[in-house]
Amino acid sequence: MVGGGVTGAGVARDLSLRGLSVLLLDKGDWGAGTTGSSSWMIHGGPRYLEFDWDTTRLSCLDAGHIVTIARNLVYRVVFIIPVLPHDRNNIERMETAMEVYDRFQPLKHAHPHRRLTAAEALQAEPGLTPDLIGAVTMEEWGVDPHRLVFANVQDAVAHGARALNHTRVTELIRDGGKVIGVRYHADGAISEARARVVVNATGPWSPKVGAMAGVAVQLRPAKGIHLVYPHRISNFSISAESIDGRDLLMVAHAGFTLLGTTDDDFYGDLDSVDVLEDEVEYLLQGFERVFPTIRNYRPVRTTTGVRPTLFKWRRYEDELSRRYEVIDHSRQGADGFITIAGGKLSMYRLMAEETSDAVCRKLGHQAPCTTATSPLPGNESDAEPAVELAARCGIPALAVLRLQSRHGSNAEKVLDEAGTSRILCRCEPITEAELVHASRHEHVRTLADAFRRVGIAAGPCAGAACIIRSAEVIGRELGWSATQKFDAARDFVRGSWLGRAPVLNHAGWAQEELAQGVMRGLTRNDGTR
């Protein structure tokens, strides 16, 4: 299995649960590709109803399964969709669309819409523009995609799979018309693995990996960005129309807000995708029309990713179908090689099921798929009430809630293992115990891996208050020297800088100076640098 985004991790889990022997490889970290830079939503996409009805239906259907097997990772996200005088859709059209979407909502255990008068909408969210005519509500699910991917990896490993992150597949091994394995690069060494079937689940990279087998995988990759605010701006998620009439979303997640997203054809280097100031301005311009004070809030960083959309000529990017395709390349002279391309996070499980069915057909393996009903790790039983666990362990209830949102009913084991109740950062209540656990059991090799697994440096300090301490904790577990700890912190600060620069205002620059100053101070004390 090549690619450890949500799709590849889902396929690895599915095949392991069916009793097959699986090797899962990712060149970076689990979920660090498109999956991690998504809008963090398990949604049906009412927008697609206009041109891609079946994607909405399948997404809602699979979302219903995902929210059942991953209860700790999901939460309800309630949207207010304000309607302004010159919007593309008037309030009647908007309500009609929602009435249609309501038919799908039971599939994903969500509630039907409500129509709000302007006064009701403003009462619910006073930050909305007083120019609005009315609004409708809509319910979706939020999810932590990094933890969703890792939960799939973890379950695959629990069922016998081997999973290696920071391991790049550099070549496919061929024997005439057959693909019989991969050559991969990790820790400076090249290794080989033989397999009866190789699955290409590399999202936007799938044409590149396809080319290793000599086959063409055609995508129309589309870049999207988000602004990340380290707190909630509203308790509701809010939609807006951009200058060119596309839908923008401000999504209220558990402790932070995402404002996005753009959708532009992408022709550049997938391993180096920059956020442009114009893209930031495009989002703010569109959003301030419905939420006039948006520029008063300070984003801490941006995210960017490239959608692995299936190829289609002529359509605008955001009108492209989000459907997926399982491609058996035997007819192209690469037997034993399967690509899963396109799709959405919201239906990753279904995509994984169909890909696994294709693998099993090739192998003549009969076991059925069980991923729609088998709980992901931490969901096998109910978690202890947060207040009780917090009192017993002597940490704030919020820290326990955050921990349970990542580990479900395993949160207590995570706390007990390290024997410390220290909180790592003042602005995000992350426990040192969780970081110790992640370093020991969750494939953390870098501070960026820990950001994805545990959320270090995700709060308002963006690492200024906690990155050195985190390097200490991880370094102690992984046996890093003082120099390695310093290098890890410096690499994290440098790496995250690229995502922050496009949104820094004067306060942001001041914080950046502080973080860089801490690193320079350490350099002087170290004496060798």
Ligand SMILES: Cc1cc2nc3c(=O)[nH]c(=O)nc-3n(C[C@H](O)[C@H](O)[C@H](O)COP(=O)(O)OP(=O)(O)OC[C@H]3O[C@@H](n4cnc5c(N)ncnc54)[C@H](O)[C@@H]3O)c2cc1C
């Ligand atoms: C801005 C944006 C917002 C989105 N929001 C949503 C949303 O809210 N809800 C939703 O349902 N969908 C959303 N999507 C779509 C969704 O994120 C993607 O469809 C999905 O995450 C793709 O997952 P994937 O596993 O196929 O690809 P990826 O997550 O990109 O995973 C592919 C993996 O392959 C690895 N890889 C590549 N080459 C190699 C190699 N040679 N060797 C080893 N590994 C390799 C990469 O490192 C990467 O981790 C969004 C997309 C974008 C861009």
